[in-house]
Each structure stands twice: as C-alpha cells, then as structure tokens.
Amino acid sequence: MASEKKEVAPEVTKVIEAIAALSEIEDDAACTSAVSEILRRWPDLGSELRQLREKRVNNLRAGKRTWSEIADIIGDVTPERAQQISKGLSGAQRKKNKEAAERAAAEKAGK
Template sequence: MADQPEEVRRLLEAIDALAAIEDDATCASAVTALLNDWPTHHARLREIRQERVLALRDSGRTWKEIGDLLGGVHASRAQQIAKGLRGTKRPVKGADE
C-alpha cells in the first residue's frame, strides 16, 4: 500500500475504519449506505479512468505503455478502457449445469 497514491491509501484506510466500527449495527448500517451509493461512484471512477487513458493516448503513449501504467493490463484492454468497454465476466462454473 505504500507505493499507492495518497488518495488510494486514504480510501483503503476509510474501508479499514468502517471495519473497525465496534458496534455491529452501526458498522452494518454504514457499509450498507456506502454500498447503496457504490454504483454511482464506480461509474464515476470508470469515467475518470477512461478520460485519463484517452489523455495519455493523445499525449503520444502507446497502448502497451498505457497498459503498463494501469498495472500491467494488456494493450488491448487499455484500448477497451479508452472506448468505455467493460471487461466481460466469465460465467460461474456449474451455472449451466
């Protein structure tokens, strides 16, 4: 966690702080409130990432370089992110059985 940007560290610390709430009802209620709003926050994070990936591409970075900056994702995944495409989810094993 030490090599993460400060903002990422603060978010992870906030999650740890939620887990540390001693009262079970208070903790569960706080986590529920966060999870209820999470789809909006998740969508916004995806938008921010897409905007920045496009800016990196506009600045002359290759898809491979961008993928490496994103934590080692494949160049084709970096292109998908730039297009706003979501990754596909694999079906759960046994779901079709």
C-alpha cells in the same frame, strides 16, 4: 531479481484506510448501516471512477503514449484491454458484445 514496488497515490491509501476503518466500528448496527450506505452508492461511484479513468487514458493516448505504456500505467492489463478502457468498455459490456457476436455467428451458420 528484486521486484519494483509501484508507488501508491495517497488518495488510494486514504480509500483503503477508510474501508479498513469500517471494520473498527464496534457497534454492529452502526457498521452495518455505514457499509450498506457505501454499497448503495457503489454503482454510481464505480461508474464515476470508470469514466475518470477512461478520460485520463484518452489524455495519455493523446499525449502520444503507446497502448503498452498505458497498460503498464494501469497495471495488470494488456494493451488491448487499455484500448477497451479508452472506449468505455467494461467487463460486462465486453461479455454482452461477445455473446451478441456469438449469437449472430450461430444465426448466420444456421441459415
């Protein structure tokens, strides 16, 4: 059974190629500077990407897509994770919520 290869958007390819191009910068100082600038901006860029994905996931849901269909579109996530993405819950936020719930349960059990 041959596995289907998912088509990659040209924008994704461009980002991957841009990152690969960094390693082709011959001057170590110039490469270090360029990579450092990207890493400084990454928290904001990552946040923008997460917000864009959240908005588009919600658009898909409003268009009557199921959580399973949306999970397949995202790739490598469960339908439950697709729902979490629609609510803007990052991995860090899910971990904080889980830890808070565990603390609350421990406090309740200790009373």
